[in-house]
Amino acid sequence: MDNLLAARSLMALSMAFHIIFSCIGMVMPFIMAVAHYKWNTTGDKKYYILTKTWSRGVAILFVTGAVSGTMLSFELGLLWPRFMQHAGPIFGMPFSLEGTAFFIEAIALGFYMYGWERFNKWFHWFMGILVGISGVSSGILVVAANGWMNSPTGFDYHDGVFSNIDPLKAMMNDAWFSQALHMIIAAFSATGFGVAGIHAYHYYKGHYPEFHKSAFKIALTIGSIAAFLQPISGDISAKDLAKRQPLKLAAMEAHFHTQNNAPLIIGGIVNIEQERVDYAIKIPGALSFLAHGNFETAVKGLDQFPKDEHPPIVITHYAFQIMVACGVIMMILGFIFLISNWKFKNILNKKWFLYCIILCTPLGFIAVEAGWTVTEVGRQPWVIYGIMKTKDAVTQMPGIQYSFYFFIFVYIFLTIIVTWIMRRQIKFINEQYLSSKN
Amino acid sequence: MLSIVILFFWVSVLLYILLGGADFGAGILEIFVGDKNKTKVRTITYNTIGPVWEANHMWLIISVVILFVAFPSIYTSITTYLHIPIMILLLGNLARGMAFIFRHYDAYQDEKSQRFYNFIFMISSLVTSFFMGVIAGSIVGHQMQATSNSFLDTYIFSWLTPFSIATGILCVIVFAFLASTFLIGESTTEEDKAYFRKKSFIFSISVFVWGGIALLIAKVTGVPFIQEKIFISWSTLSFICSSISLLVYWKFIYSSKKWRARIAASSVIMWMLVTTALFVHPEVVTFKDQIGLNFINSAAHPLTIYYLGWALVLGSIFIIPGVVHLIASFQTKS
Numbered sequence: 124m125d126n127l128l129a130a131r132s133l134m135a136l137s138m139a140f141h142i143i144f145s146c147i148g149m150v151m152p153f154i155m156a157v158a159h160y161k162w163n164t165t166g167d168k169k170y171y172i173l174t175k176t177w178s179r180g181v182a183i184l185f186v187t188g189a190v191s192g193t194m195l196s197f198e199l200g201l202l203w204p205r206f207m208q209h210a211g212p213i214f215g216m217p218f219s220l221e222g223t224a225f226f227i228e229a230i231a232l233g234f235y236m237y238g239w240e241r242f243n244k245w246f247h248w249f250m251g252i253l254v255g256i257s258g259v260s261s262g263i264l265v266v267a268a269n270g271w272m273n274s275p276t277g278f279d280y281h282d283g284v285f286s287n288i289d290p291l292k293a294m295m296n297d298a299w300f301s302q303a304l305h306m307i308i309a310a311f312s313a314t315g316f317g318v319a320g321i322h323a324y325h326y327y328k329g330h331y332p333e334f335h336k337s338a339f340k341i342a343l344t345i346g347s348i349a350a351f352l353q354p355i356s357g358d359i360s361a362k363d364l365a366k367r368q369p370l371k372l373a374a375m376e377a378h379f380h381t382q383n384n385a386p387l388i389i390g391g392i393v394n395i396e397q398e399r400v401d402y403a404i405k406i407p408g409a410l411s412f413l414a415h416g417n418f419e420t421a422v423k424g425l426d427q428f429p430k431d432e433h434p435p436i437v438i439t440h441y442a443f444q445i446m447v448a449c450g451v452i453m454m455i456l457g458f459i460f461l462i463s464n465w466k467f468k469n470i471l472n473k474k475w476f477l478y479c480i481i482l483c484t485p486l487g488f489i490a491v492e493a494g495w496t497v498t499e500v501g502r503q504p505w506v507i508y509g510i511m512k513t514k515d516a517v518t519q520m521p522g523i524q525y526s527f528y529f530f531i532f533v534y535i536f537l538t539i540i541v542t543w544i545m546r547r548q549i550k551f552i553n554e555q556y557l558s559s560k561n
Numbered sequence: 562m563l564s565i566v567i568l569f570f571w572v573s574v575l576l577y578i579l580l581g582g583a584d585f586g587a588g589i590l591e592i593f594v595g596d597k598n599k600t601k602v603r604t605i606t607y608n609t610i611g612p613v614w615e616a617n618h619m620w621l622i623i624s625v626v627i628l629f630v631a632f633p634s635i636y637t638s639i640t641t642y643l644h645i646p647i648m649i650l651l652l653g654n655l656a657r658g659m660a661f662i663f664r665h666y667d668a669y670q671d672e673k674s675q676r677f678y679n680f681i682f683m684i685s686s687l688v689t690s691f692f693m694g695v696i697a698g699s700i701v702g703h704q705m706q707a708t709s710n711s712f713l714d715t716y717i718f719s720w721l722t723p724f725s726i727a728t729g730i731l732c733v734i735v736f737a738f739l740a741s742t743f744l745i746g747e748s749t750t751e752e753d754k755a756y757f758r759k760k761s762f763i764f765s766i767s768v769f770v771w772g773g774i775a776l777l778i779a780k781v782t783g784v785p786f787i788q789e790k791i792f793i794s795w796s797t798l799s800f801i802c803s804s805i806s807l808l809v810y811w812k813f814i815y816s817s818k819k820w821r822a823r824i825a826a827s828s829v830i831m832w833m834l835v836t837t838a839l840f841v842h843p844e845v846v847t848f849k850d851q852i853g854l855n856f857i858n859s860a861a862h863p864l865t866i867y868y869l870g871w872a873l874v875l876g877s878i879f880i881i882p883g884v885v886h887l888i889a890s891f892q893t894k895s
Contacts, residue, residue, distance in 0.1 A: 179666045189615060190658040194651045196625050200640030201647060207629055208637045212861030215630030219869050222619070222626045223876030229615035230883040237612040237891060288862040290869075520644050520716055533652065537659065544667055551668030 129524035130202040130517045135499070136527070137195055140534050142495060143488055144188030148228075149262050149307070150314035150345070151181045152255030157341045159248050169334050175239075176552050177338075178251075180545060182236050187541060189229070202523065206506050206516035209285050213278050214271040216290035217264035224264060228257035262310065263303040270298035273498070274367050275507050301363040302498070304356045308349050309494060312453055313487025315346015320484025325549060327477045331556035336471060340464070343480065346487070347457030353450055358413065365414035368508065369423040371501040374434045375443040376410055378424050385410040385422035390444070393437050398425075400440075434503040442496035449490035456483060562863075562870035567856050569873045570627045575834060577620035579739060579827050584614050585693075586740025588657065588686025589733055590760070591679070601753060602744070603679075607665055609747045612891045614661070616884055618654075623873075630869050634859040635846050639696075642705040642719040646692045653689030656681050687733060694732025698725040698775075701837055702784050703847040719849075723782050727775040734771050735830060738764035742810075742826040746819025758814050761822075765807060765829070772833070796839035803832030 124132075155177045162170035196218075200207050231253040238247045271277075277293030278285045319342040326335035364372045372378070376388055379398040387410045391403025408418035415422070425433060456479055463470035470476050506513040587606040591599055610617075628636040640647060664678035698720075699705055705719040741761035748754045810825035838845075844853030860866060 179668075183662050183666050186615070186658050186662040189618070190655045193618070193622060193654060196622060196629075197640065197647055197651055200629060200636050201644050204637035204641050207640075208633045211629040211633040211636065212631070212865040215626070215861075215865065216868055216872070218626050219630055219872040220876070222623050223872070223879060225622060226616065226619045226876070226880045227883060229619050230880070230887050233612040233616055233887050234890070241890070288865055290865050518641060518644070520641065521712060526648060533655070537655075540659075540663075544663055547668045548666075 124524040124527070126521060126523050127514050127517045129527045131513065133523060133527040133530060134198060134202055136530060136534060137191065137198055138495065138499075139492055140537075141188060141191040141195055142491055144184050144191060145258075145262060146310035146488070146491060147184045147314050147317075148181070148188045149255065149258040149310050151177060151184070151318075152251050152258060153311075154314070154318060154342055154345055155181060156248065156251045156255065157345075158337070159251055161337075163244050163248055169337060172552065173334060173338055176548060178236060180548055182232070183541065183544060185232060187537070189225075192225075202518055203506065203516045204518050206511060209511070210272075210507060213275075213285065213288050213290060213293045214268045216294040217267040221261045221264040224257045224260040228254055228261065231257065259307060262307060263299075266303040266306050267294055267296070267299035269498070270302045271296045272506065273302070273371075273502055273508050274298035275510050280510055297367055298363070301356070301360045305353070305360050305494070308353050308356050309487070309491050311349035312346050312353060312450075312457075313491050315342050315344075315349060316453055316456075316480070316483055316487045317346075317485065318342035319346055320481050321549070323477050323480040324484075325553065326471075327474075327481065330553040334552065334556065339471070339480075343457075343460055344464075346453070347460050350450070350453040350457040350487075351461070354454060357447075357450070361413050362416065365422070368502070370425070370428045370432065371434065371439070371497075372414060373423060373425045373428075374436045374439040374501050375497055376422075377436060377440040378410065378422060380426050381421055381424040383411065383419055383421045384408045385414075385424075387413065393440055395436065432504065434501045439497055439501045442493040442500065446490045446493035446497060449486045449493070453483060453486055453490075456480065562867045563856070563860055565870045566627060566631050566866055566873065569870075569877075570624060570631075570856075571838075573620045573624040573627065575831055577617070577624060578735075578830060578834065580613070580617035581620060582690075582736040582830075583739040583743045584610055584617050585657075585686050585690045586736035586738070587744070588661075588682050589690060589737045590740050590744070592683045592687060593737065594760070598756065599679075601756075605744055605747045605753075609743075609891060611665065613884075613888055616887060618658075627869070627873070631861050631866055632854075632856060632859045633861060635854050635856075638705070638707070638846060638854065639700060642707065642715060643696050643699055645716060646695050646699070646720050650689055650692045650696065653685045653692065657685035657689055660685060690733045690736045691729040694729035694735075695720055695725045697732065698728025700846050701841045702728065702779065703849050703853075704784075705846075705848045706850050707848050708850045723778050724775070724784055727771075727778045731768070731771050731775050734764060734767045735833075738768050739826060739830065742814070742822055745814060745822060761814060761826075762811070765810065765826070768829070768833075769804075769807065796836045799832050799835040799839060803829055803836060806832055 155174055158170050158177065159174040161167065162174055231250045234242070234250040235247065235254060238250060241247075242250075271293050274297040275293075276296045277289040277291070279287040319339050322335040322338040322342065326332055326339055361372070364375075377393050377400050378385060378388070384407055386405035386407045388400050389404040389406070391400040394401050410422050411420045412418050414420070425436070459476070460470060502508055504512050504514065506516045587602065587610055591602050591606075594602055625636070628639075660678045660682035664675055664682065667674060667678070699722070702722075702724045704722050704725055706714045709715050738761060741757050741764055745754055745757040745761060748757055806825055806828040810822060810829055813821040813825045816822060841847055841853070843855050843857075845855050847853040
């Protein structure tokens with residue numbers, strides 16, 4: 124494994140790990156706030172237990188997110204010093220604001236976690252909301268920094284020299300809005316479905332039913348609304364991408380040849396040598412419509428770009444298909460849930476529905492990982508799109524593959540132990556319930 | 562604006578050493594206290610540091626962000642030459658944060674898993690603090706070798722040197738000193754107070770003794786700043802301030818007002834930091850084989866500095882009252 128690939132793999136691994144915890148850290152406070160609100164207004168003990176159980180889970184996951192995020196802030200320099208040397212002063216603005224947001228989040232979390240029975244109950248509740256607000260702000264800011272890598276602006280570039288730097292303009296790059304919107308909604312649907320799936324399992328098994336049922340309903344309502352909104356933001360992203368990074372769009376769609384009335388490809392196997400996708404369903408004109416709002420407009424294919432600037436097409440394409448598939452399934456289930464919960468009320472007792480929700484527990488997170496794969500792999504070979512290649516950014520320090528192997532081990536271990544500890548949280552609640560019943 | 566950014570950088574570093582240091586020190590103390598006192602340390606740590614420790618560690622993030630936004634060559638040279646100790650530091654930080662949170666939030670507080678978390682927490686507190694000192698020592702102590710072509714010289718012997726190891730140990734002692742001072746005020750019984758007072762006293766002497774040894778090692782191994790500057794400069798004055806603070810501190814550890822000893826102890830450490838900074842002035846990052854970097858020659862574009870300065874000023878309007886209120890809310894009521 125060469126150093127560049129090792130550095131990319133280590134970065135990808137760290138990001139893939141961190142993103143799960145950041146999503147949960149952004150969204151859980153809001154889910155928790157609903158339960159907390161119900162406890163404050165109804166005084167129903169089950170909501171108190173629910174809020175507390177969730178908040179303990181959040182504390183664990185938040186710390187995992189915080190420490191893995193600290194790692195990333197150093198890894199940028201450890202792995203990509205030549206990128207940071209130039210990019211730091213340009214795209215650092217969102218990071219410096221994120222520092223504040225993250226700080227507020229940590230302060231609010233301190234108040235929230237240790238503040239039960241210490242403060243006014245609405246002040247305490249608001250601290251929970253504040254954790255969520257600052258978490259989402261951090262998320263938006265970090266994505267804005269990534270947006271700059273996809274759509275670099277706010278500087279002039281001649282012969283390897285960056286001049287006329289304007290950090291504000293760099294932060295408000297063309298990509299930040301569509302990317303941040305897509306990410307935040309994704310976080311809400313992934314976390315909503317993830318949490319709902321776990322509680323659905325315990326509800327299905329008959330552990331402490333009223334508790335798990337309330338948990339399940341709150342989480343799935345939030346997840347479903349987000350899953351339902353996501354296609355709109357996806358459409359904004361596609362149109363934006365067609366303008367900014369047509370090459371990435373072409374790679375996502377495995378759209379080899381420029382053509383009018385371009386078809387949308389669903390499924391199939393990419394045949395790189397023959398430059399086509401075999402066995403796929405093709406919807407004529409749909410890609411033209413999604414990219415440009417017109418069934419006839421030409422969509423640029425990979426043939427428009429020099430071969431040495433192509434991203435890895437197979438990975439980008441499949442990752443995109445996986446993301447969309449997960450999104451569609453969640454949207455359909457969310458739709459069924461919202462409608463039937465509103466009209467019929469009994470959907471939660473339908474076994475097939477619970478099965479589906481349990482099976483979909485990891486779906487949102489798979490979509491998030493796949494989506495980031497599209498964004499990052501789809502930008503290759505560039506680290507700053509059109510300006511600096513990833514191979515020119517990597518550290519000179521040899522032997523990064525050993526760090527990579529070691530961190531694979533570390534992250535696997537952490538994943539196992541976090542999963543184990545979260546299971547213990549739920550097991551504990553179920554046992555408490557059983558012992559109180561007997 | 563550049564001076565505001567530099568000021569914020571030093572304040573964040575100082576606060577990280579004091580607050581984050583006390584926090585690391587609590588883990589180190591657990592190693593150095595007898596078995597029967599371990600639970601005591603743990604309980605007090607949980608009650609007082611639990612709510613604030615996340616916020617304490619934010620100062621590290623702020624310092625790092627300032628570095629990579631405003632002084633990119635400082636950031637990238639540190640992350641290049643000190644790649645390995647930084648990796649270890651990060652790993653230690655990861656393990657420590659997770660162990661701390663696990664041992665308090667694990668739904669089942671059984672002995673086996675608690676013993677495991679405690680073990681990880683203590684070891685990682687020690688290792689992380691040590692490597693933090695190693696990194697600091699390498700940065701200020703003319704240890705990094707930028708022009709060498711050999712892997713060993715560039716990536717290993719830039720930090721694996723007698724002086725850096727000495728500063729690593731010093732850092733461990735400083736953190737233990739801060740933690741034990743902090744815990745005097747949080748103890749509820751007179752017996753506990755006396756216990757931590759004694760610990761804190763011993764560590765305060767160790768700080769100075771080991772500090773002397775570190776200087777001696779610097780002298781022997783030929784760290785440039787020692788020969789040139791030790792007796793003649795502002796650093797001498799700030800060293801005297803540090804010593805005076807120590808005397809004041811020895812008086813204040815018996816005071817019933819807990820903040821007196823804390824402020825005195827913080828002042829000891831603050832003046833030590835100032836002394837070190839003055840030793841290497843005008844450089845900030847020093848190399849063995851080339852001219853070092855400072856905040857002026859490595860500063861980013863003025864507009865970047867301008868916006869960063871404003872972001873920091875505006876941010877601190879939100880952060881500082883929040884942090885103060887948070888720390889004040891969770892003090893042990895005396």
